Amino acid sequence: MILTFASKGYVVSAPDYAGYNVSKHLDHPYNIPSELANYSVDMLRATKELTKKLKIMTDSKLFLTGWSEGGGAALATHKAIEQKYSKEFNLIATSPLAGPYDLPSMFQSDTLDLEGDDLGENAGIYNWTLYSLLKFSNIDVPLEKVWNYEVKSSLDALSPPSSKLSEIINLPFLQEIIMNGDNEELSSVLEQLNLISGWTPKAKIMFHSGKNDDIVPHFNTLNAYNRFKMVGADVTLYEYNGDHYTPDLEYLTTTIKDFGKLSRQK
Known part of the structure; x- marks a missing residue:
């Protein structure tokens, strides 16, 4: 998936969370939103610095996406950016698949x-x-x-x-x-751990979920979509007849299409 987005011209920032690689001696904060958001923001900062050092020209538009735990991390990062780092990042949209938004x-x-x-x-x-x-x-x-x-x-x-x-x-x-x-x-x-209460997203969110997901129950996505819709956020819901894994290709191609449309807007 990282390579697919990169092949479409995106600079991709994919954080290697604590608990892996050089930090494998640490416990990974599995599904802890605040921790995952912090890592993601730090990686975005590092990526911006790297593009400057390599003299890679980019625009300021930021898109977030992720699957499963990554879906929760994407929404947690969306929330953190809008509440704490809005002057630092130009967040356009988030498109998560099957995240645990309502733990x-x-x-x-x-x-x-x-x-x-x-x-x-x-x-x-x-x-x-x-x-x-x-x-x-x-x-x-x-x-x-x-x-x-x-x-x-x-x-x-x-x-x-x-x-x-x-x-x-x-x-x-x-x-x-x-x-x-x-x-x-x-x-x-x-x-x-609740990512759906107490705030109203400003940037667009496109939720994706398999209706037969037996790992991260579909109600996570439904609860998030309904909650944000109720408070007036710009949200879209894509539902699939598959489980936790089978919607991956549709989610990927749809996200690329949606991000593409938004990236061309002024």
Whole structure:
């Protein structure tokens, strides 16, 4: 995808988040919006400096896109730029696919009622998200009480010994502090993962989502689209009959087309 956008004449800034490459000794802040936005903004700054050093001529128009965690990162970066860096960047539009924009609803939905149900390949993804939430929130929740096995790192969370939620996690404890909101501090942190409340986007957003997505449920995109539409934002919704992966080509070609139209506007 990076090469595809580059082949269309875009200068592409693709951040290598903490936890990878030279920073592999760090925990990756999986699905933590503020962290991902900070990395993305820093990478955009570095990219601007590089284009100056290499004497590459560009215009000032900025477009953001991403898929899955990258979709959440794109919307988080959109929000950060408009709220904190609007004088630094000329943001035109964001086009994310299948991002976790409404994580509180995911945590507080029936996901935590699936005691005994097999989550299959999604178990590690959900487990990693939960680990990151606890790791980067600095709240006093003992990890040994959350999991039924030893979890000391992102890799431990991503590779659970079972795909059954009840065998991985101490569900009664987790339901008590998250679903019932007994831990006010955790509830507050969880709400900070919400990318759709408390602001009105100014630049255009084109949401993409597969209606049969069983990894990042489709309601994330629907909730985001409906919320932003209600507050008067310029939003478009592209829905596909596929799952988390199958809309990738349509999303890519549609995003290139939409960005192209916007880039030609004065």
